Amino acid sequence: MSQILFVSAEVAPYSKAGGLADVAGGLPPALKAYKYNATNLSPLYGSINCQKFKLKETTISGTVYLGKDAYLYKIWSNDDESHWFVHNDEFFGRNGIYTDARGEGFPDNNLRFFFFQKVAVDLIKRAHINPKVVHCNDHHTALIPLMLKAVNENAATLLTVHNFQYQGWFSSDEFGLLTQDEQNLINPVATQHYNAMELGLHYAHHVNTVSPNYAKEILEIPDWSFGLFDKIQSIKDKFSGILNGVDYSYWNPQYDSHIEHRFDVENTFGKKLNKAALQVHCSWPVAPDTAVIGNISRLVDAKGYPLIIDILPDLMELDVQFVFLGTGMEAIQNKLREFANAYPKKIAYFNGYDEPFAHLIEAGADLFLMPSAFEPCGLNQIYSLKYGTLPIVHETGGLADTVENWDGETGTGFSFNQHNSQALLETIVRAIQTYQDKKSREKLIQNAMKKDFSWSFAAKKYAALYKSLES
Numbered sequence: 001m002s003q004i005l006f007v008s009a010e011v012a013p014y015s016k017a018g019g020l021a022d023v024a025g026g027l028p029p030a031l032k033a034y035k036y037n038a039t040n041l042s043p044l045y046g047s048i049n050c051q052k053f054k055l056k057e058t059t060i061s062g063t064v065y066l067g068k069d070a071y072l073y074k075i076w077s078n079d080d081e082s083h084w085f086v087h088n089d090e091f092f093g094r095n096g097i098y099t100d101a102r103g104e105g106f107p108d109n110n111l112r113f114f115f116f117q118k119v120a121v122d123l124i125k126r127a128h129i130n131p132k133v134v135h136c137n138d139h140h141t142a143l144i145p146l147m148l149k150a151v152n153e154n155a156a157t158l159l160t161v162h163n164f165q166y167q168g169w170f171s172s173d174e175f176g177l178l179t180q181d182e183q184n185l186i187n188p189v190a191t192q193h194y195n196a197m198e199l200g201l202h203y204a205h206h207v208n209t210v211s212p213n214y215a216k217e218i219l220e221i222p223d224w225s226f227g228l229f230d231k232i233q234s235i236k237d238k239f240s241g242i243l244n245g246v247d248y249s250y251w252n253p254q255y256d257s258h259i260e261h262r263f264d265v266e267n268t269f270g271k272k273l274n275k276a277a278l279q280v281h282c283s284w285p286v287a288p289d290t291a292v293i294g295n296i297s298r299l300v301d302a303k304g305y306p307l308i309i310d311i312l313p314d315l316m317e318l319d320v321q322f323v324f325l326g327t328g329m330e331a332i333q334n335k336l337r338e339f340a341n342a343y344p345k346k347i348a349y350f351n352g353y354d355e356p357f358a359h360l361i362e363a364g365a366d367l368f369l370m371p372s373a374f375e376p377c378g379l380n381q382i383y384s385l386k387y388g389t390l391p392i393v394h395e396t397g398g399l400a401d402t403v404e405n406w407d408g409e410t411g412t413g414f415s416f417n418q419h420n421s422q423a424l425l426e427t428i429v430r431a432i433q434t435y436q437d438k439k440s441r442e443k444l445i446q447n448a449m450k451k452d453f454s455w456s457f458a459a460k461k462y463a464a465l466y467k468s469l470e471s
């Protein structure tokens with residue numbers, strides 16, 4: 001077995017802000033079948049319950065420098081040592097991953113993740129781990145390829161970009177905290193500003209993103225890489241797209257420990273019971289024939305909220321109920337709250353991050369709304385398929401790679417091409433009408449639940465990529 005060091009800022013079930021955590025939790029174990037043994041490295045956040053997860057301090061510790069300041073770290077691990085955690089209270093002892101309780105980004109985020117990356121490099125340099133490939137994820141780990149080069153370590157590096165919108169800008173003061181060798185590698189690459197993602201694109205041996213379609217769009221649509229279009233064009237020979245998978249031992253109505261009524265493709269009766277439970281949870285009348293539409297997301301414009309907000313009032317004449325679970329931009333929260341107050345029997349909004357409730361929405365809703373402007377992969381629409389909760393999506397990125405538009409005979413959901421309010425409105429109306437036709441609904445649910453997006457498909461592709469990087 002070859003060794004992979006899988007480095008990410010979040011990893012489920014220990015720490016999670018979004019889909020990155022699900023990928024970091026799901027992909028590494030699936031690599032075993034392809035002869036790769038991966039060790040996860042992530043920070044030990046204050047919110048991680050060490051007792052519950054039986055995490056223990058190991059004998060590994062060290063010191064890394066940011067400028068003249070020395071910072072100590074200790075490595076903790078889980079029972080089978082598949083997960084290593086970087087302990088340092090000053091940087092990670094607090095609860096949030098990136099933001100405080102009010103949703104504000106921590107002012108020292110760059111420092112926190114510089115530190116984290118330095119620890120990854122220190123562990124390799126001191127041979128505590130000898131990876132064939134260091135698999136970095138997003139901008140929080142995108143400096144590792146150049147940091148390794150600066151200390152003459154030559155493990156192969158892969159950078160997976162989960163979203164080009166977030167790039168990790170840093171200031172010249174922060175640049176000053178890096179070593180002279182690191183600065184010498186940054187200077188010829190950095191354009192006008194220091195940008196961790198740009199440096200990662202440059203120095204990683206390979207770069208991939210999380211669906212083939214998003215990879216294609218990124219090469220074609222300048223705005224979608226938020227200033228990195230030219231850089232990406234220049235590295236396109238080492239750039240590809242691999243579709244994410246799903247951990248079906250966790251996101252599966254057959255085994256889901258978060259829901260009361262289990263079901264599967266052979267017998268979907270439990271879905272009706274979950275729907276009633278969801279309607280009760282939302283303080284709605286229990287109405288088996290009303291189409292319930294669910295949405296779970298970070299509340300940011302890119303997830304399509306401007307369109308949703310535009311058309312929700314137009315849908316209130318129809319036999320439909322909407323449940324939103326999400327936290328994020330205050331303007332979106334306020335709008336959803338306003339709608340829920342105006343239409344309490346048809347719209348419910350829950351602010352916050354609630355894993356069990358996310359599972360109940362997946363299990364109890366009939367349709368799942370995900371009209372993102374762009375979507376690198378998107379996981380909730382894939383989870384929805386398994387729960388027979390038919391996705392309504394914009395044909396973009398991973399949404400287009402995973403949801404097939406219903407044409408009256410085949411398909412697993414409903415999609416629209418032009419990203420505007422009218423197209424979304426028409427698609428939701430079409431979805432509700434189709435849902436109300438029992439024969440079409442049952443066929444769609446069967447089609448959706450039979451789809452298989454297990455991690456093994458992606459793991460096979462990552463293993464082939466690792467192999468090509470090793471040689």
Ligand code: ADP
Pocket residue numbers: 017018019020022296297298325326327352353354355358377378379380381
């Ligand atoms: P992104 O990573 O862009 O936020 P994904 O669809 O890839 O989008 O993944 C989002 C993940 O985060 C899913 O597992 C989803 O269930 C979860 N999630 C997002 N918001 C919430 C929330 N408010 N409560 C519970 N889970 C959430």
Ligand code: GLC
Pocket residue numbers: 018019020023162163210244375376377378379398
């Ligand atoms: C990012 C993307 C999302 C993707 C997830 C996991 O957060 O926004 O589309 O599914 O990462 O790769």
